[in-house]
Amino acid sequence: MTKPTDLQQRLTGLLSPTAVITGGSDLEPYAVDWRKLFPGRPACVVRPSSTEQVAQIVRICHDAGAAIVPQGGNTGLAGGAVPDASGTQVVLSLNRMAAIRRVDPVGLTIEAEAGCILKVAQDAAGAAGRLLPISLAAEGSATIGGVVATNAGGVNVLRYGMTRSLVLGLEVLPDGTVANGLRKLRKDNAGYDWKQLFIGSEGTLGIVTAAVLRLLPRPKHSMTALLSVADPAAALRLLELAQDELGDQISAFELISATSMQLVARHAGLKAPIAEGEWFVLIEAASSLAGLREAAESMLGSAFEQEIALDGVIAESGVQAAQLWALREHVTESEARESKSVKHDVSVPLTAVPQFLIEAGQALAAGAPGTRVNAFGHLGDGNIHYNVLVDAGQDADVVNHIVHDVVAAFGGSISAEHGIGQYRVGELARYRAATEMDLARTLKRALDPDNRLNCLDARPPWHER
């Protein structure tokens, strides 16, 4: 066993011995992301149990000149919560700070510590008859702190917005001091809304220790429908129709390509209960008002009448609704069983989605022949998971640049919901305008002048050119 470093000794002195992990197999889950794409080597892992302990850890690390990588459920898709391979970074896991402090069903708020699992918070809201609408694949492991730090998206963004729109209050540590903004206010224009800067900054500006999130009334009725259409342009017309009939009660409007459906049929054995089409749309709506079913039937009728939809079905039960959702939910897993892929999480203006899909496909056919596209995602948000199935020999950077060049041409984003992390640092520097990168650097320097927060050597674009 190697001799503990001064830093390890100081941290162990502050926390209980079990709250500091310096080596062995216990370290592994904190050192690498769950997909094992970004293997890191931390100086140690610390697991504080209170905000005050977090503050002390930050001060100790600052004194020692050690960088800190905050970590929640480690479910991120961009490698933003794991350390680099230098062996000098301290992983600060929030997973022991998991308390739900208060659920207020009348004031419609929930206050939870950073390490609280999203699903636990959802269930606590549900037990109080309310809805915490952040919903994503990793909700059984993702934490409130991580969800806030990455401004997580998910399937309900169309209706309820990204995580940002649900954060009322935040407690963060940009340095050794605690900025307690744990207010439960729906309106607060007293001074700069500094918490906004920390939301989505992926732990590079501060450490989220607790949050107050907004809850919503839980809808009484829900409706799930699956339709097939000829092309994405028809899917967009269907969205317009759905908005006319269902208004803002639509909570999800998901696009699934025929390729995605074929992968799901091949690897998960699931098949859409409607006639084949080139594209499929999964719609979910929910409301406290009656009339949802009637509006959905009217939408379907118009879609057939106007020849927008080829076929379609409205779920007759919760079981049927779950079966329709299972088609969508098995796309990623089925893709993994089919082939290696280069994934993209892009967004373009809603109305540009059809043309983006055409031009990206053409660009790939020309620049990376032999690749296949598996496109699906949140059409209602203009967010497409544009995954490219490739052979082992394919250079991923080439594919990234081809796809992202088309995204940029449409004024889109190279990361709609997954964030930058380690994965997209280079791409961010490539596509974001210099003035915006300068602004980001100015803010980073102001809040983390010594570059101690979640800044890998591999991430110079965040800080210095």
Next chain:
Amino acid sequence: MTKPTDLQQRLTGLLSPTAVITGGSDLEPYAVDWRKLFPGRPACVVRPSSTEQVAQIVRICHDAGAAIVPQGGNTGLAGGAVPDASGTQVVLSLNRMAAIRRVDPVGLTIEAEAGCILKVAQDAAGAAGRLLPISLAAEGSATIGGVVATNAGGVNVLRYGMTRSLVLGLEVLPDGTVANGLRKLRKDNAGYDWKQLFIGSEGTLGIVTAAVLRLLPRPKHSMTALLSVADPAAALRLLELAQDELGDQISAFELISATSMQLVARHAGLKAPIAEGEWFVLIEAASSLAGLREAAESMLGSAFEQEIALDGVIAESGVQAAQLWALREHVTESEARESKSVKHDVSVPLTAVPQFLIEAGQALAAGAPGTRVNAFGHLGDGNIHYNVLVDAGQDADVVNHIVHDVVAAFGGSISAEHGIGQYRVGELARYRAATEMDLARTLKRALDPDNRLNCLDARPPWHER
């Protein structure tokens, strides 16, 4: 006529002569707020017609060491858009940059320049069959830039959030360079969301020149109801009931005190069409789904059955709905005719509103005897306009401190929607925690190191202690 200064000459050289106002009666509307509470004296007023001109003005003013006060419709209630009395500050009016660049009814976006009047933008959205839900008393004069710079609230916040939640893209000038973030994306997690920092910063960090706002489907049905209740606690129970029945289709839930209603009866000649109560609640809901009326009747029935409401009426027509809204809309004007008043725009956690009203009333009775309270506002948001009717001899600061001390005790905000401006600078420094003020100063220094943007000498708390 006095000799133009070098600064005036340089600005006149850049712009057309009519775009620079250096004196005379034309200057007056830009020099003082519309309530004439904050009389200022500008070095001059400049009225650029393009973003590039704004950039050049900023550079000229920076060179000359002159501070800039950005101004939109000058409808603010906190004196945040008018210069101080030094005669050295340049008022930069955006009112010539008023174009609506694009309305996209399918992508649900509107792009407008900063000087575009809010009502004009609302109407453009309406003409495309869509809804821009920002709605406030000054909408006929307020501008998009001002609405964004102050994170404006209004009557629809309960359902659609503050202005922040509707801003998709922003173009700002923190210095002589343009940060163009005019993206039309509903999801964008690529790098820091720097625009959030400028929203609500009242022109102290940058100048908003254009914005992309999110539109919504326009609801087909609406419902307006007025109910009387015994006390604010009953009003809160009514809110819970309304949320159960109407879900998130409630767009306004307004509280009006009997005092407010008496003022409206006395000075505007309007009377509530229901039996007297100590408090009144005005509810509006809207939906694309049928079933709104039935849900509202069910709510009313339960409210009577559970003895929450004393009396109530649902509007039978648009005319009746407008009559009910007129009661609410005449409160401020009626108050002005009754007496001098000290106004507060406060918020507390929703569930604390009843106790806040009790304790604030007690504190005023003890500390400022003879004053009367006119309380009304957006109960659904926890935002009360808590206005105190006073004699001419009453010290306003004493009243401010009494009310804000109670607000602070409940973890509330001294400015829910009106902002800080010149009016609340002292109160902000008094009530906001030192760590949060330090953070604000750090951000201000980072983006405006020479303190040139909308910083009065009277505002040291923003910048330096």
